[in-house]
Amino acid sequence: MSLTQCQQEAFRALAAETDGIDLEVYQRFERDPLDPIIGLGQRNLRIGFFGRDPGRDEVRYGEPFIGAGGQLVRKALHEHLYGEKMPDFEASRAVGEHFFWINTVPYKPVGNKAWSMKVKRHFHGLMNELLISRWEGRTLITLGREAFLWFGINRSKAERDRLEAFWKREDRFESSIDVTLEDDQGQAQTFTLYPLPHPSPLNQTWYGRFPGLLAQRLEQLDVRPDNLTL
Numbered sequence: 001m002s003l004t005q006c007q008q009e010a011f012r013a014l015a016a017e018t019d020g021i022d023l024e025v026y027q028r029f030e031r032d033p034l035d036p037i038i039g040l041g042q043r044n045l046r047i048g049f050f051g052r053d054p055g056r057d058e059v060r061y062g063e064p065f066i067g068a069g070g071q072l073v074r075k076a077l078h079e080h081l082y083g084e085k086m087p088d089f090e091a092s093r094a095v096g097e098h099f100f101w102i103n104t105v106p107y108k109p110v111g112n113k114a115w116s117m118k119v120k121r122h123f124h125g126l127m128n129e130l131l132i133s134r135w136e137g138r139t140l141i142t143l144g145r146e147a148f149l150w151f152g153i154n155r156s157k158a159e160r161d162r163l164e165a166f167w168k169r170e171d172r173f174e175s176s177i178d179v180t181l182e183d184d185q186g187q188a189q190t191f192t193l194y195p196l197p198h199p200s201p202l203n204q205t206w207y208g209r210f211p212g213l214l215a216q217r218l219e220q221l222d223v224r225p226d227n228l229t230l
Contacts, residue, residue: 002040003036003038003040003130003134007126007129007130008035008036010126011034011035011036011106011123011126012034012035012036014122014123014126015033015034015036015107016034018107018119018122020109020110020115020116020119021033021107021108021109021110022059022108022109022110022111025056025059025108026059026108029059029060031059031060031062033107035062036106036107037054037058037059037062037063037064037103037106037107037108038064038101038102038103038106038130039063039064039065039096039100039101039102040100040101040102040130040134040135041096041097041098041099041100041101042100042229043134043135043136044136044137044229044230045098045099045100045135045136045137045228045229045230046137046139046227046228046229046230047099047100047137047139047140047141047221047223047228048099048100048101048102048131048135048137048139048140048141049065049073049099049100049101049102049140049141049142049143050102050103050104050140050141050142050143050147050150050193051064051065051069051070051101051102051103051104051142051143051144051147051198052103052104052114052115052143052144052146052147052198053103053104053105053106053107053108053109053112053114053115054103054106054107054108055067055068055069055108055112056108056112057070058070058108059108063093063096064101064102064103064106065096065101066092066093066096068200068201069143069198069199069200069201070092070199071092072199072207072210072211073143073199073214074086074092074095074096075092075211076210076211076214076215076218077095077096077098077099077214077218077223078091078092078095079215080215080218080223081095081098081223081224081225082225098228099228100135100137102127102130102131103127103147104120104123104127104146104147104150105119105120105123105127106123106127114146117153120150120153121153121154124150124153124154125183125184127150128181128182128183128184129183129184131181131189131191132181132182132183132187132188132189133183133187136230137230138189138190138191138192139191139192139194139221140191140192140193140194141194141195141196141214141217141221142193142194142195142196143196143197143198143199144196144197144198144199144200144203145167145198146198147198148163148167148193148195149163149164149167151163151179151181151191151193152164159179162177163177163179166195167195172195173195173196173197173213174216174220176192176193176194177192177193177195178190178191178192178193179191179193194217194220194221196210196213196214196217197209197210197213199214
């Protein structure tokens with residue numbers, strides 16, 4: 001499933017007025033820096049992954065979650081679904097087709113630093129709309145603190161505090177929390193978030209434990225080859 005022309009134009013317009021997109025990397029791979037990198041997938045996929053923002057490899061291939069951190073996720077998915085190690089890069093792309101992929105901001109930032117709250121708010125309405133109207137699933141595995149707390153943007157202080165408190169819990173990577181999003185048209189949907197740490201190799205605290213934590217989540221969500229769609 002791809003973006004509508006209207007959505008594509010809306011993303012391009014916002015990107016054109018956004019400072020901090022890594023133009024050098026887009027130029028190196030001959031990619032248009034105004035094109036969003038979003039791996040929407042089919043509407044009826046049951047499980048989604050919500051991450052922070054694309055990196056260099058995501059720009060290179062025009063696909064989200066395909067770099068080092070994304071490969072860690074995809075390896076765990078492949079092993080869980082097929083009971084064998086992921087053989088190659090193409091297999092990592094193929095296994096991704098069974099899941100919905102989305103980020104807080106669909107553009108690579110300079111230096112891979114997390115986008116500012118101002119930029120995340122800038123794109124929030126469009127990302128909200130994609131989650132609510134372009135996908136029928138309601139189960140999201142969030143990757144890292146930035147991705148998890150995105151769900152508090154433009155919400156009440158009480159809701160932001162509720163999310164912050166959940167993130168501070170020691171059992172946050174085994175528990176889940178429901179959040180309700182509303183788009184600009186007033187359409188609302190409730191999603192269940194299953195947070196995990198960010199899978200970056202730079203995240204030394206959690207990188208080694210990430211595959212086991214993701215495997216635990218996949219068991220918890222009953223992810224199997226005959227149970228990937230609604």
